[in-house]
Amino acid sequence: MRREALTIGIALVVAALVGSLLIAYVGKSPLEVYGLLLRSTWGTSYGFGQVLFKSTPLILTGLSVAVAFKVGLFNIGAEGQLAAGSFVTALCGAALPAALPGPIAVAVCVIAGMLAGAALAGLAGVLKTRYGAHEVINTIMLNFIASSVILWAGNARFFVKYTTHTQAISDNATLHHLGFTGSAANTSLLLALALAGGVAYFFNRTRRGFEWRAVGHNPRAAQNAGVRIGGVVIGAMAMSGALSGAVGANYVLGYKSYYESGIGSGVGVMGIAVALLGRNHPAGIVAAALLLGTLSHGGLAVAEQVPKEIVQILQAIIILAVACASAYRARRARSAGAPA
Amino acid sequence: MGDLPALELRNISKTYGAVAANRDVSLTVARQSIHALVGENGAGKSTLMKIAYGHVRPDAGEIWIKGQRLARHSVSQSIARGVGMVHQHFMLVGTLTVVENVVLGQEPRRRGLLDLGRAAAEIRALSQKFGLDVDPEARIEDLSVGQQQRVEIVKVLWRGCDVVILDEPTAVLTPSEVRDLFAVLRGLVEGGMTIVLITHKLDEVLAIANRVTVMRRGERVAEYEADGLTAEQIIHAMVGRPVQQHLDKQPAKPGEPMLEIRALHVTGARGTQAVRGVDLEVRAGEILGIAGVEGNGQTELVEAIVGLRAVDRGSVAIRGTAVTGVPVAQRYAAGLAHVPEDRHDRALVLDYSIQDNLILGQQRDFVGTLDVLDRGRVRQHADRLIAEFDIRPPVPTQVVQGMSGGNQQKLVVARELSRRGLAVLICAQPTRGVDIGAIEAIHRRMIEARDRGLAVLLLSAELSELRALSDRLAVLYKGQIVATLDRDQLAADDALDTIGAMMTGCWPPAGAGTAEAGPS
Numbered sequence: 111m112r113r114e115a116l117t118i119g120i121a122l123v124v125a126a127l128v129g130s131l132l133i134a135y136v137g138k139s140p141l142e143v144y145g146l147l148l149r150s151t152w153g154t155s156y157g158f159g160q161v162l163f164k165s166t167p168l169i170l171t172g173l174s175v176a177v178a179f180k181v182g183l184f185n186i187g188a189e190g191q192l193a194a195g196s197f198v199t200a201l202c203g204a205a206l207p208a209a210l211p212g213p214i215a216v217a218v219c220v221i222a223g224m225l226a227g228a229a230l231a232g233l234a235g236v237l238k239t240r241y242g243a244h245e246v247i248n249t250i251m252l253n254f255i256a257s258s259v260i261l262w263a264g265n266a267r268f269f270v271k272y273t274t275h276t277q278a279i280s281d282n283a284t285l286h287h288l289g290f291t292g293s294a295a296n297t298s299l300l301l302a303l304a305l306a307g308g309v310a311y312f313f314n315r316t317r318r319g320f321e322w323r324a325v326g327h328n329p330r331a332a333q334n335a336g337v338r339i340g341g342v343v344i345g346a347m348a349m350s351g352a353l354s355g356a357v358g359a360n361y362v363l364g365y366k367s368y369y370e371s372g373i374g375s376g377v378g379v380m381g382i383a384v385a386l387l388g389r390n391h392p393a394g395i396v397a398a399a400l401l402l403g404t405l406s407h408g409g410l411a412v413a414e415q416v417p418k419e420i421v422q423i424l425q426a427i428i429i430l431a432v433a434c435a436s437a438y439r440a441r442r443a444r445s446a447g448a449p450a
Numbered sequence: 451m452g453d454l455p456a457l458e459l460r461n462i463s464k465t466y467g468a469v470a471a472n473r474d475v476s477l478t479v480a481r482q483s484i485h486a487l488v489g490e491n492g493a494g495k496s497t498l499m500k501i502a503y504g505h506v507r508p509d510a511g512e513i514w515i516k517g518q519r520l521a522r523h524s525v526s527q528s529i530a531r532g533v534g535m536v537h538q539h540f541m542l543v544g545t546l547t548v549v550e551n552v553v554l555g556q557e558p559r560r561r562g563l564l565d566l567g568r569a570a571a572e573i574r575a576l577s578q579k580f581g582l583d584v585d586p587e588a589r590i591e592d593l594s595v596g597q598q599q600r601v602e603i604v605k606v607l608w609r610g611c612d613v614v615i616l617d618e619p620t621a622v623l624t625p626s627e628v629r630d631l632f633a634v635l636r637g638l639v640e641g642g643m644t645i646v647l648i649t650h651k652l653d654e655v656l657a658i659a660n661r662v663t664v665m666r667r668g669e670r671v672a673e674y675e676a677d678g679l680t681a682e683q684i685i686h687a688m689v690g691r692p693v694q695q696h697l698d699k700q701p702a703k704p705g706e707p708m709l710e711i712r713a714l715h716v717t718g719a720r721g722t723q724a725v726r727g728v729d730l731e732v733r734a735g736e737i738l739g740i741a742g743v744e745g746n747g748q749t750e751l752v753e754a755i756v757g758l759r760a761v762d763r764g765s766v767a768i769r770g771t772a773v774t775g776v777p778v779a780q781r782y783a784a785g786l787a788h789v790p791e792d793r794h795d796r797a798l799v800l801d802y803s804i805q806d807n808l809i810l811g812q813q814r815d816f817v818g819t820l821d822v823l824d825r826g827r828v829r830q831h832a833d834r835l836i837a838e839f840d841i842r843p844p845v846p847t848q849v850v851q852g853m854s855g856g857n858q859q860k861l862v863v864a865r866e867l868s869r870r871g872l873a874v875l876i877c878a879q880p881t882r883g884v885d886i887g888a889i890e891a892i893h894r895r896m897i898e899a900r901d902r903g904l905a906v907l908l909l910s911a912e913l914s915e916l917r918a919l920s921d922r923l924a925v926l927y928k929g930q931i932v933a934t935l936d937r938d939q940l941a942a943d944d945a946l947d948t949i950g951a952m953m954t955g956c957w958p959p960a961g962a963g964t965a966e967a968g969p970s
Contacts, residue, residue, distance in 0.1 A: 136797050
């Protein structure tokens with residue numbers, strides 16, 4: 111655990127150094143740019159709020175990918191699942207009676223979004239267990255299907271005329287903002303943190319979590335232990351999809367108050383990086399989401415100084431550095447090896 | 451030059467984490483000799499030879515090959531100096547021919563094109579010179595295990611090696627194949643080669659080795675000339691204490707049938723008919739052994755009984771209840787316990803702790819409210835079994851990964867015997883890759899299980915184990931039971947040879963009639 115943190119720390123330093131070269135190459139002072147990046151994020155109330163706002167969906171998609179990972183599955187479809195979840199959340203929010211108490215309205219909208227994500231990912235799981243089709247293919251294809259169906263259904267029926275967004279949700283389903291001087295940070299952050307805690311508890315404490323982890327480590331031993339692998343695959347994909355489906359809480363209930371085509375796009379893919387950076391561990395995922403959220407918002411702030419692509423490159427370098435560092439460490443550990 | 455040792459290891463040390471695999475080990479292997487390296491699992495034999503072969507880098511120490519110090523540690527360096535290794539698990543590509551496998555990685559070319567003809571001729575010459583009987587054009591998957599092993603030897607010779615390290619070469623062979631292998635090894639030595647044999651089978655050591663080095667816990671504890679050496683001496687050095695070699699075993703008192711298998715047909719992994727109409731009955735209080743060369747349906751038979759593989763036809767019943775087609779968990783609930791043939795494959799989650807592995811398969815029995823695991827009870831369960839079965843290290847939170855094979859296997863046996871309401875115990879290769887101390891303990895547990903009324907089904911590749919433990923013995927050949935031997939037949943002097951012949955389909959001997967499939 112501590113070694114892992116150290117490995118990641120070293121990788122971050124290396125990435126920062128490489129980033130410095132880039133920044134210096136475009137003629138700016140790395141110290142100044144990094145300083146501005148930090149000040150504009152963790153240095154101001156608004157900036158910090160924006161970091162939280164951007165981190166919230168990353169926590170959810172990071173958890174989503176990690177849950178699948180833990181069971182030995184690769185959920186590439188967070189993108190489609192969060193779109194489906196957000197869309198359903200928005201429709202639900204618009205359709206609910208205005209008299210419904212706030213907490214109930216929010217709960218209904220969030221659960222509906224999670225169910226939509228769960229259904230989409232669960233379908234990928236069913237295709238895998240029933241027919242043996244690989245989940246990577248399944249989830250990618252379902253991404254295309256989900257985004258097209260949403261656009262089609264939206265245009266045909268749900269989008270406000272001449273726009274690509276749905277009707278606004280009713281006020282009672284709107285999430286409170288967390289303050290931070292007008293930033294978009296909202297209470298869905300608490301939902302994300304609670305879900306992170308829940309995922310950790312599930313895997314570490316419950317009988318089912320014990321079985322799911324066993325499937326991830328050694329499915330053949332799990333099968334021999336009486337675990338039904340097919341059920342676990344479908345269940346884990348559904349849970350993974352549900353977590354991505356909860357992203358709508360942040361964007362729809364906490365920010366835009368409607369679903370808009372393309373909302374949250376990219377966040378699903380970033381979830382893979384978050385899970386990787388966070389080593390599939392819920393606490394690590396929260397930390398990784400904060401890091402990438404910081405870069406995401408800080409990138410906007412330093413855009414006057416350096417081209418915004420620089421920050422995107424930096425983000426990618428960080429992920430690559432961590433990926434290389436952990437793979438390298440794993441290989442070293444292997445060659446040092448256990449006694450034969 | 452002629453007097454220089456073929457291989458000399460000086461003061462080799464190697465640690466893995468906190469475990470010292472080799473501690474200041476020195477070893478001198480004389481030219482044209484067969485040098486046996488014996489010791490329990492985890493004694494450091496394989497590590498030492500992997501170091502000699504350049505596969506593992508030592509922390510300290512020197513390797514000298516024919517009087518020259520090895521400066522760099524790499525497999526290619528060792529091979530270039532003439533040291534080659536035949537691994538326990540063969541490294542062959544089944545769909546390729548012998549010659550293709552032999553040249554793989556070092557393909558001879560002529561004008562840029564692969565020149566297999568020359569290699570085939572060379573292989574034929576080697577084969578003739580050393581009596582290996584290897585056909586360069588044969589496809590690997592068509593060869594028997596013994597033949598495949600000779601291909602591995604050819605691979606080493608073809609690369610110009612004259613020091614051949616063999617890691618547990620007889621583990622997968624039948625008695626007659628072992629004899630053939632020994633003849634080959636003697637031929638190699640006569641032809642100028644030097645052999646290092648890693649093994650834990652003492653009768654083999656005594657049969658073939660010139661010199662014997664015994665290792666224990668990473669150290670070289672003894673070295674003997676093989677002449678006049680006894681098995682007891684070696685065992686004592688290996689284990690560090692005298693070991694009781696004979697099992698205390700009363701005659702069985704069979705009761706009701708607990709496991710009944712009727713006309714079972716099972717398809718194997720490659721779509722072939724792996725089990726073809728097996729009828730078996732194991733009664734309470736008896737051990738039924740199943741002998742057979744690996745790949746004759748043992749794996750599929752067990753998987754079908756446990757519910758890991760679908761049954762085509764036939765039935766399985768546990769304690770009189772039909773369980774054909776019933777999920778795995780329900781079969782365990784009906785009274786089944788299962789020690790899988792490969793503990794890393796089916797029995798253990800290596801990244802889990804001892805205590806978690808000890809409840810694997812019984813996790814439902816350890817939940818408190820809301821499906822949450824009751825950590826306290828898991829811990830108690832582990833403490834009890836660790837003490838009872840002497841699992842080491844005695845630390846419930848220890849991850850299973852780095853434990854010795856013997857302790858891992860004790861863990862599996864402990865777990866399976868701790869199931870509630872047991873009626874049937876299936877043990878597949880229960881002592882494979884397990885040290886002598888643990889073998890003794892596991893055998894004792896199996897007999898205890900029998901004596902307390904369990905029906906025990908034992909599948910093993912070790913004929914001596916089958917003979918020592920079984921009350922009855924069935925021989926499985928090509929998915930069918932070709933013979934069943936009772937206790938008296940098992941005790942006969944020529945029993946091992948008879949069983950060996952049955953295992954390879956050479957029974958009854960040609961011309962001895964066809965009606966009977968053997969003594970039944």
